[in-house]
Amino acid sequence: MSAGSVTIRVRRGAPDEPSRIETFTVPYSEGMSVLDAVMWVRGHVDSTLAIRYACINANACKECMVRVDGKTGYACTSRLGADGALIEPLGNKALIRDLVTDIVPPKERLDAHLEEG
């Protein structure tokens, strides 16, 4: 099933630094998801690469929304083609770091409760 490797480009950075594109070569298998590739990088190359996900595969948690080649979608259900992809954080949410953006509802943020206390 495995057929060589595939290259992904990931836009990384934090709000207080210029963003950069990093390139990773990942083993390719037919039908793999964008999240599969990002998780492979986190597990084998660089665990500081930040992305939100919980359910991994079931499209239940709805946390892994990113832009793939400019199109918004869930990393867990976006297929990675053999020519790879450019993976970027959502453009319409505040950037926290790498692929993590601020998708937490305001009332579920720590600081909302610090103010009360």
Added chain:
Amino acid sequence: MPELDTDVLVVGAGGAGMYAAVAAARAGARVVLADKSLVGRGGATIMAQMTVAAAVGEWEPDHWTHHLADTVEAGRGLCDERLAAILCEEAPVRIREMDSWRVGWAREDGRMRAVMAPGHKIPRCVYVDFLNTGPAVAKTLRTRVAQGAGIARISGLSIADLVVHDGRVAGAVGINLEDGQPVGIAAAAVILAAGGLTRLFRRNSASANMGGDAYALALNAGAELIDMEFPQFFPIGHLAPRLVGMDPIMWDPFRYKLGGRLLNGRMEEFIENYGERDSGVYTAPRDITSYAIVKECAAGRGSPNGGAYLSFEHIPEPELRLAFGPVIDRLAKNGIDLTKRPVEVAPIAHYHMGGVRVDERMATRVEGLYAAGEAVGGANGANRLSGNAIPEAFVFGERAGRFAAQRKDEPRAWRSADDAQAGRLVERAHGAGGGEAAGLGALLRELQALMWDDVGLLRTEHGLSRALGRIREMRTDELPSLAPRRKAHFDHALLDWLDLGASLLAAESVALAALDRRESRGAHQREDHVATDPARARNQVLRLSADGALDSAWADIVAAPHARAPLEAAE
């Protein structure tokens, strides 16, 4: 001052945690509901597909004592019968409460629909919709939690340690992921609702959060674990071709309904060779089916990716379409045409029977510390009856919340010196520095492989001893040297490091208990002790000693027999 102060802190916001928060708040307590992912989105509940066992009795006459009898029988002599009785008696109460919150249980002719599931003698498994019960349940509870006065929901807060003084819980410390801020939370009561440990195994149906946090938090706080040698494997998890957007355990109801054939790599039926009739009936117990697939692979008769084939090719297409409904289109998007070729399936870690040892109030031996949901051990013994996981989340969650709330007026045990604990946690986590590159991933992969190969479905003295030794080494020597360098925002490597610390302690507890149980029973199958030993119808209890070593002791099972009541139809 700690950053937060609350009556009840709930760790984990899946089904059990959310129910606990609702119950504690309606008992008048102020609640902090914290999850390292988004509240009500992570964990196992939202991934649950179909059935919820409860003797509601609307579809066919039923009584909770019959549900209890089936639960105890499935548990192979090890159930804590007090907990099992609570689970079965209160499940219909919670199902009706969820109904009043409009979860939308499926109905026919006005009666709550219930279906049969393996191990039940009466159709008692209610559902919302095929493949959608978990999301519906999670959504209903998210709404209740959002509407509950006095519940502070905090997403992205990873709880790493409990604060305990003189055997009494004072609160917890954790890290706010978004900005890396250390957080101390003083609380009169803490409820551990952070789920199980299926992620420890290479093949699993888990979310990223099921790494054994609740067990590690409990052990480190001085509480006990029970039945840790019993992880449940689901026999026919999806293996290949790659399937995205669906839970890997999705095949079961279809196989049951349509009669999918299970074949080895030579396209032969094989369950018969393991003493069970399966072809045409599909009722071989899960533990036997899992064992048979793993043994076929070990004998070189596996499918190409190391499992078995599941074939629906003998079913006419219109029948397939009728049974699978819209699912067949989702399969087509994954390039799967069931009329043309089989899929590959294999056993996957699915649930953990063991867990935190609690009494009827869900209280541990640490004053003020409670547990709920899958994190609790005992109710399911050596093998969980299908459909019992979601009612366990509801029933134990509600009880933990209700009883924990009774402590709301207790003076806090938090001391001013504890204010620095959260900061120290972050410093310790970043201690050695520099392990983030690939070391954390490699360590997790090695742990998952070790657990799968030596602490999974085929267990031996040799394999378990080897695994236990290696896990101890990883926990005490290697992980501390892999502490990551600090990142200010969403420090994902730090989260991995904290998770891995909990996972290694949870893994050690499974390996130790499995090594000490020299017999085969339920989900625990020893190649070198194949028979069940009546003298071992006892539970193993684990605790951490003062020097950080894990100790195991045997305890008598908790018997609380109930006779089956006469069956009556509910109104």
